[in-house]
Amino acid sequence: MTDRNVSRGRSNRRRSRWGAVCAGLGLSTAVALQGVAAASGPPAPPRPQGRILDTPAALAGGLLHPDAPPAGANDWSCRPTREHPRPVVLLHGSAANAFNNWSMLSPWLKQQGYCVFAPNYGGVPGSPFQATGPIADSARQIAAYVDRVRKATGARQVDLVGHSQGGGPAPRWYLRFEGGTNPAHPKRNKVRSLIALAPSNHGSNVSGIGTVTTKLGLNPTVSAVVGQAWSDQMVGSEMNKKLDRDGDTQPGVRYTVIATRYDEGATPYQNNFLTAGPGATVRNILIQEICPQDVSDHLSLAYDTNAAQLVSNALDPAHAQPVRCGLSLPVLGG
Numbered sequence: 001m002t003d004r005n006v007s008r009g010r011s012n013r014r015r016s017r018w019g020a021v022c023a024g025l026g027l028s029t030a031v032a033l034q035g036v037a038a039a040s041g042p043p044a045p046p047r048p049q050g051r052i053l054d055t056p057a058a059l060a061g062g063l064l065h066p067d068a069p070p071a072g073a074n075d076w077s078c079r080p081t082r083e084h085p086r087p088v089v090l091l092h093g094s095a096a097n098a099f100n101n102w103s104m105l106s107p108w109l110k111q112q113g114y115c116v117f118a119p120n121y122g123g124v125p126g127s128p129f130q131a132t133g134p135i136a137d138s139a140r141q142i143a144a145y146v147d148r149v150r151k152a153t154g155a156r157q158v159d160l161v162g163h164s165q166g167g168g169p170a171p172r173w174y175l176r177f178e179g180g181t182n183p184a185h186p187k188r189n190k191v192r193s194l195i196a197l198a199p200s201n202h203g204s205n206v207s208g209i210g211t212v213t214t215k216l217g218l219n220p221t222v223s224a225v226v227g228q229a230w231s232d233q234m235v236g237s238e239m240n241k242k243l244d245r246d247g248d249t250q251p252g253v254r255y256t257v258i259a260t261r262y263d264e265g266a267t268p269y270q271n272n273f274l275t276a277g278p279g280a281t282v283r284n285i286l287i288q289e290i291c292p293q294d295v296s297d298h299l300s301l302a303y304d305t306n307a308a309q310l311v312s313n314a315l316d317p318a319h320a321q322p323v324r325c326g327l328s329l330p331v332l333g334g
Contacts, residue, residue: 054332070098080115086155087116088114088117101302122138132227136239138170139178142178164199164298168266180250193256194255200233200271202240207267214235219234258307296328299330300334
């Protein structure tokens, strides 16, 4: 064999070896990339679209169209998915309605794939000022609505997200007294989670106004004008005494409370927080401890994108995302 043939044979063998090495590297890279893609899972949902003036716009819309549901809510043909097996029921606060309370959070949760429902309750149909009646009556309306949602969707349980009264005494009364839970058999509960924004859990003094009306015996007079929900939510009311008598929580329910230091409605804000009883879990969050620049007040906490991410995390703890803290303002949100 000539030297040229020997050299050509060696060169061919070297090319074959390099080809095998490159092919191996390519295969390893492809496998690695597939592993990264599998580990990363589906992309995180986009940040909720919080914009200055969203809150005033929603308030105006709620006055003009008080019976309209917020975008994304009340699709009675919606069926829960494996990723989001429980419908979300949004419960507005006192003297509010579903439209003006949930026009940011409702479409965002719908975008994530939840079946979202938002009733008006506790007021005269057609009035923009709902959740003004007795707490016990409101709780019975919530009970009927949850049963309707469960029947329509086929879901065994729902998650509740509420603001102010809708995160505090109204759903807690429903859980304790109107069939929302089954303490003897918590797996039969109709509700898995209660997530509350600025809830009036242990009564409010409304920045001291309620203290004055209580001491002067004026709560019945005020309630005759604005509704029984005023008296029911005052610190030390008979409703609060009955609701708190056997503890704050019900077995089998996950509770999350999101409060703001700048609350002027459900005050003092420490009254928002709950204490876990047997079989329940509670996470109390002061939003300024997560986002120090957040200055949301009682109203704008429902239009606070930082709080919205905390709500999403509480609904789906296994896929919680970091809160990308942004500025949120009193009244305006952000």
